[in-house]
Amino acid sequence: MTIGIVGLLFVGLLAYGAYWAFFDMNRLPMGEYLTEESSPDGQYTLKAYVANGGATTSYTVRGELVFNQKENKVKNIYWNDKEDSAEIQWLDNDTVLINGHSLDVPIDKFDFRNQ
Template structure:
């Protein structure tokens, strides 16, 4: 039978290592979360797309939305891309990027109804749908 003091020391060590492990797990999860969020911001956030040059625009049949298309030139090493920006005409002209496709330099925009727009063959229900070639 072990003396009572040795049992208490072992229990205290075990509790200390459990706390230390919990701290390392929490710090590790926070680090992974921050790195993941940084990657999302750097590579996948549609609000950080290049502006581009104005190409064309079409307004929805009810006048609630306007979709503006911009062509971006990535330089000598990348192809052109089309960015589609949805303009909320009734909400102080608030904007939202809803379309981003690589290797395109023209934008064919048609509204099939008040809330559905077709951009270069991709149908989107506005204002919630988005098309981003990076997520395909």
């Protein structure tokens, strides 16, 4: 019984470690600033950055949602490879279109690694 619990804890710890190392959107590279657009009501600002992974990987675009009403708290909501520019369009106060991907903020995220 105890060995099973210890084994389960070990597997859980390994799974969390893999998620943290490879899929956690809070660990994305900062990148270079591209552009930003504010929502029609001014509650959010979406800032876009391009990251260059070097000669062996393609450019990636990171989208950072800024909560203007909450002391400029930020959250990564967009991460896509093979892009070096960002076209941002707010469809309404809570829906943003980033390079053709529609996101309902602050809930939705787009991460090409999960597609």
